[in-house]
Amino acid sequence: MTTLTLPSPAKLNLFLHITSRRNDGYHELQTLFQFIDLCDELRFTLTDNPDISLIPEINGVDHEDNLIVKAARLLETHKKTQQGIVISISKILPMGGGIGGGSSNAATTLLALNTLWKCDFSLEALAQLGKQLGADVPIFVFGHSAFAEGIGEKLTQTSPKTPYYLLLKPNCEVPTGQIFTDKYLTRDTPAIRISHALKLEGHNDCLEVARRLYSEVDEAFLWLTQFGDAKLTGTGACLFLAFESIDEAKRVEACAPEKWQTWVCRGCNTSPAHDVLNQWIASQHT
Ligand SMILES: C[C@](O)(CO)[C@H](O)COP(=O)(O)OP(=O)(O)OC[C@H]1O[C@@H](n2ccc(N)nc2=O)[C@H](O)[C@@H]1O
Numbered sequence: 406m407t408t409l410t411l412p413s414p415a416k417l418n419l420f421l422h423i424t425s426r427r428n429d430g431y432h433e434l435q436t437l438f439q440f441i442d443l444c445d446e447l448r449f450t451l452t453d454n455p456d457i458s459l460i461p462e463i464n465g466v467d468h469e470d471n472l473i474v475k476a477a478r479l480l481e482t483h484k485k486t487q488q489g490i491v492i493s494i495s496k497i498l499p500m501g502g503g504i505g506g507g508s509s510n511a512a513t514t515l516l517a518l519n520t521l522w523k524c525d526f527s528l529e530a531l532a533q534l535g536k537q538l539g540a541d542v543p544i545f546v547f548g549h550s551a552f553a554e555g556i557g558e559k560l561t562q563t564s565p566k567t568p569y570y571l572l573l574k575p576n577c578e579v580p581t582g583q584i585f586t587d588k589y590l591t592r593d594t595p596a597i598r599i600s601h602a603l604k605l606e607g608h609n610d611c612l613e614v615a616r617r618l619y620s621e622v623d624e625a626f627l628w629l630t631q632f633g634d635a636k637l638t639g640t641g642a643c644l645f646l647a648f649e650s651i652d653e654a655k656r657v658e659a660c661a662p663e664k665w666q667t668w669v670c671r672g673c674n675t676s677p678a679h680d681v682l683n684q685w686i687a688s689q690h691t
């Protein structure tokens with residue numbers, strides 16, 4: 406029985422500028438994506454019947470609405486084997502946090518099934534296919550930190566510093582669509598050059614809207630700002646602060662009010678999913 410176990414990492418938007426709104430309602434962005442070593446885990450086991458099973462289902466998400474199942478359905482018609490798949494998920498990434506957990510799960514599924522079902526798509530083709538599942542799916546398929554434009558799918562590989570982060574989840578979930586449709590969202594930030602992006606000369610245009618709509622985000626932002634340059638990731642709710650040492654990050658974490666979930670994690674410029682998949686593929690050839 407062939408089994409492949411892959412991490413499904415979270416991402417941070419080190420900054421996020423909204424430069425315009427398109428006619429289809431989506432927004433043109435400039436953002437700097439970096440992965441963190443905080444991951445869900447997905448286990449893929451090939452089976453002799455053609456079904457796509459998920460264990461356990463995620464509370465509040467119907468089977469066919471789950472981005473993991475949607476990703477599997479996208480590849481199903483391209484598979485070059487008769488086998489189906491059982492996918493087991495161990496989920497730790499909070500939903501509605503702006504750290505891209507659902508998109509990451511979808512991308513990890515695309516990467517795994519592309520290999521197990523021998524679909525043989527290139528990463529570019531897989532990212533293009535994944536874009537229909539969500540604007541954040543391409544970065545997770547790409548697998549390297551990147552400066553992103555378009556709706557988040559035009560990617561230029563970069564290697565920002567890899568500090569430790571204190572990641573903090575206020576007690577609320579922020580629906581991405583709610584922030585992007587808010588009347589007061591800044592949508593005309595002037596475009597910057599990639600050289601500025603690499604100096605991290607950026608902010609998150611969603612921050613003020615998220616703070617105004619969610620008092621929990623506001624409170625957590627003010628709390629974290631005491632210790633440095635606190636930032637929002639994506640449309641929130643999660644906030645993060647960079648540290649040079651893990652000890653410093655843990656010291657601040659120890660002071661955090663108990664009502665908020667916190668993690669100390671590290672930025673990584675290659676996706677842990679790709680690292681493990683490449684090792685697995687290499688082990689199959691030895
Ligand atoms: C905010 C980010 O997380 C930054 O990385 C992403 O842009 C959001 O990516 P995502 O969650 O994969 O977003 P999607 O599932 O594609 O879109 C959710 C909703 O957000 C809005 N949306 C999303 C991305 C974008 N560039 N412009 C938008 O206006 C749209 O109203 C869309 O209906």
Ligand SMILES: Nc1ncnc2c1ncn2[C@@H]1O[C@H](COP(=O)(O)OP(=O)(O)OP(=O)(O)O)[C@@H](O)[C@H]1O
Pocket residue numbers: 463465466470471472473499500501502503504505506507508510511539541579581639640641642
């Ligand atoms: N496998 C999945 N994991 C998490 N959420 C999923 C999954 N499949 C579908 N969803 C739906 O997607 C929504 C967004 O979840 P996600 O974890 O991606 O939030 P997020 O981190 O705020 O996303 P983003 O940063 O991409 O906006 C959830 O509220 C849930 O309804």
